[in-house]
Amino acid sequence: MAKPISRDDVAHVARLARLDLTDDELERFTGQLCAVLEHAADIAALDIADVAPTAHPLPLKNVLRPDEPVASLDRDEVLAQAPAAEDRRFKVPRILGEAP
């Protein structure tokens, strides 16, 4: 069973989740996540390795539709909702390290 989560763990998870947390949030979340994970200790301790996991309640597999072209969303309507667009594309800040 896993150890309770530390403040360093919380900071690491925040980086993974792309969340900038303040010191105050880090402190608060560490305590609150510990409480939830301690509650979850009841199932972490169950000896059920032989039970198959359920990912989804319906026995549906490989749901396909006929391979026929249908209209997609209106491009201008979609781009009108973007924070930034240029040349009919989404615009984002620099991704690679080179000069802009």
Added chain:
Amino acid sequence: MSVVETARLVRAGERSARELVDERLAAIADQDGELHAFNFVTADEARAAADTVDRRVGAGENPGPLAGVAVALKDNMCTRGVPTTCSSRILEGWRPPYDATIVSRLTNAGAVVVGKTNLDEFAMGSSTENSAFGPTRNPHDVSRVPGGSSGGSAAAVAAGFVPASFGSDTGGSIRQPAALCGVVGVKPTYGRVSRYGLVAFASSLDQIGPFAATVEDAALLFEVVAGHDPLDSTSVPEPGPSVVAGLADGVEGLRVGLTKEFVEGADADVAARVEDAARALEKAGAVVSDASVPAAVYGLSAYYLIAPAEASSNLARYDGVRYGLRVEGDDITAMYTATRAAGFGAEVKRRIMLGTYALSAGYYDAYYGQAQRVRTLIIRDFDAAYADHDLLLGATSPTTAFELGAKTENPLTMYLSDVFTIPSNLAGHPAISVPYGTGDDGLPVGVQVLAPALAEPLMFRAAAALERSLA
């Protein structure tokens, strides 16, 4: 006026849809300032839609089974060109480029969408206090919460603003607010109602369902929106069932299980109402006996690993690129992290963190994997209970409506509000909350009828019998 009565009068040409919708809009304008059930009222669109219904009636066309019925939608259902915020800063001002299937089904049936209702941000919460735009208040006592996360939809019906509304239920978010607001709330079988255009929270648990003042209204609303949708690959591939026709069939001979795990831990006054409901069903001819779903006691722990895990993945899309808020940064990673830090509220951040942790290397099997195995145990235990019972009975919420602020400091106490509703979501089963008397504080109590997958007709029948027993 009920859904059934409204549609009857409008279809018969005895009342105009426009007049009725104007009355609803006036009630909202007058009284929603205090309650804050709505994030956004679509008055112009609603009047135009009502006029369309009236023109169809005038032309002798069939205006649909919900002709002129004012409907409110939880603000996590996409409405083309109309703001859809999920009560989050990160989606403030976003106007979706498409309608959710629920919107087109309701509109095609003659219903008139009057607005978008408040919720806990991204449907994460049990009190509607996690809204970025301020809480909704309970119409029975404005110092109390309406429950959540679909608190705005429950309050809109309880206040009499609209006869019908829709919410989404991932761990109890329709049934618990229905119970706290004294209205009927339905979580259908997973996949019964299309989720196309419902902003995703936890995709293996989310389900849309109706709120109404009566079981008959809720049954009619369910019939209109249920059924296969090719746009939702998790949609049950069959037509929705007929449920209204069987409402008067009664419960003679039905085996109802009074389920230990859905009563133990409830306040004494709430447990007493469940006992009253059991006796009422017995009097109506049902065979009531004790039932147990032992693994349900692990439901809360499993849910608070599975739902955050799925949410952490689903909410990765809010990155400041395609829609909603962007906070600029020097490079793309700085833009992502600044946008998400500014756009998400505390509960959403907490769940993203919890889910990211539960899925991270070294912890995946201990938490997420284990929770998925518990999900199997709960399904097995439900199956065993349904071998001896046709339906199960329990409380919806352990308490009546609590005071604003009572549970905001300790997330775990808030999570316990959903302890009786979560197992149905984990199993994918339908359940309905029916108002059944009041607690010692005079506030509404909801009783929950649970049914096996796809057994909505039986579930509605029993709910109608419970409602009749109060008359």
